[in-house]
Amino acid sequence: MTEPEPPDAGAFSDIDALPEPVFELLFGVLRGMAEHPEIQRVRRTAWDALQPMPGQRLLDAGAGAGEVARALAAAVGEQGEVVAMDSSARTLQAARALTPPELPIRFVQGSVTDLEFPAETFDGVRSERVLQHVPDPDRAVRELARVTRRGGRVCLVDTDWESAALDGVPANLATAVRERMLNVAPGHHNDMGRTLRRRLLRASLDDVTATPVTCLFLDPASAAVVLPVMDPAIPPEAGMIPDDLREQWFTAIAAAGERGEFLAVLTIWVAAGVRR
Template sequence: MEMNNCGMEPAQKDRTPFSDIDALSAQMSEIVLDALTAMGRHPEIQRVRRVAFDSLGPRPGQRLLDAGSGSGDVARMLAGMVGGSGEVLALDYSASLTATAIDRHDGSNVRYLTGDVCALDLPDDCVDGVWCERVLQHVDDADRAIAELARVTRPGGRICLVDTDWGSLAFDGMPAGLGEVVMAHVRGHFTPKQHDMGRTLRRRLVAAGLTRLTATPVTCFFATPESAAVVLPMVNPEVPVEVWATPPGLRDEWLACVEAAGASGTFLAVLTIWVVTGTVPGR
């Protein structure tokens, strides 16, 4: 998952910590990296990725771009699919994440790059396909980024976008209305302001002129607070207090209700992540 500005000011405080990792303190950077690693191992995120792999359809010999590659886990999986005759370009905005990806390299055919998804330093028609997972929710101009992804993809190549519809996030087992109050305060801190990105992906690909579109909503289900906390920071008591944007007392009230719902077995959280894929038409 790329942390990309696309023109945003890194010091803005209405951005999630994921938006510009290199601007974080060493402690926060480590927390975010650990969170990204844990998310990638979560069964629900792995389920989303299986849908996306099937939709993109990587083939041996292809050259693919992972736009927003984070620590490189998906890029290395894609490299296994394209084989020794193929190649994966793993590009991320964050120099620190790219360094971590290089440290974790497994010898597969992956080339690690730093770059801006809104201004790719790559030639036209240079890749056979693109994977872009949970990136566009963090940029200011998603359509500009999509245009860049289409530019570097050869005609007939596929672009697979994976992103979250934070507006779909719902809880059960807690007092009615409390979740909505909390979400109103943490939006822009725990969730991007572009909270509906996932559901807009198909429309954006239509506007960009892509064809043969597929769109699959994957509803992630979390039956315990511990499971949810891996993906949903607003239920994670380990998130530092200073990151919260809630009025005094609201954080503790909310987390106490989450803990009680978990203890009683009534906790529930659901979140929809969209997988949308399209084909780049002839120039």
């Protein structure tokens, strides 16, 4: 008997299986997001929640292009170490190529649901916008807690895609596209952001905090960096926009931008707790 296929959790659940041009596109999306002021605001909140200090050993699980891992490596200094872990070999290779050799970062391939580290390896762990793609996120949170030392901090960042809202385009068009966006990958956890607090509590972390950071986008180009559904470069094959609405959608967004009436919001949550 063959194993049933897991439900599609979106392109980021298995980047290595994608054709090269799609990988390049997604890696470019990660790089673009890292430069967006609203994502930088989310990351400052997460930095404060993790409380990195010189000399610490830290884990970034699902590190992507590695921007945060590099910043953490600079903060922990040569007495410390950052492990940038990702399930994608290609992503790790591309992230390594962006990393100055003097930074104390080790790139490791692995899965956040089966971490190959002994218990209490790290002073702090973080995972940003990863759990939304993972079939068993509670198992991942238990793993992240397991590898954190007692008194160390676990910081999770994730999107609440259901919080996405828009003004300036016809409401029926926005509703139709939003509906499709939320259903394009059935195994994808659209509600992950707001569930992080509960997941940390269930993993027996102490002093759990949860901070919603609502990102505001006042022009279509700015929104497109974080909300792929606003990005005309995302190909029709991604299935995110109904084919018969695609032209109407991008025309309406551009017109809202030209009138100065475009507005989009998306809440990304930062949750943290202390390993007991």
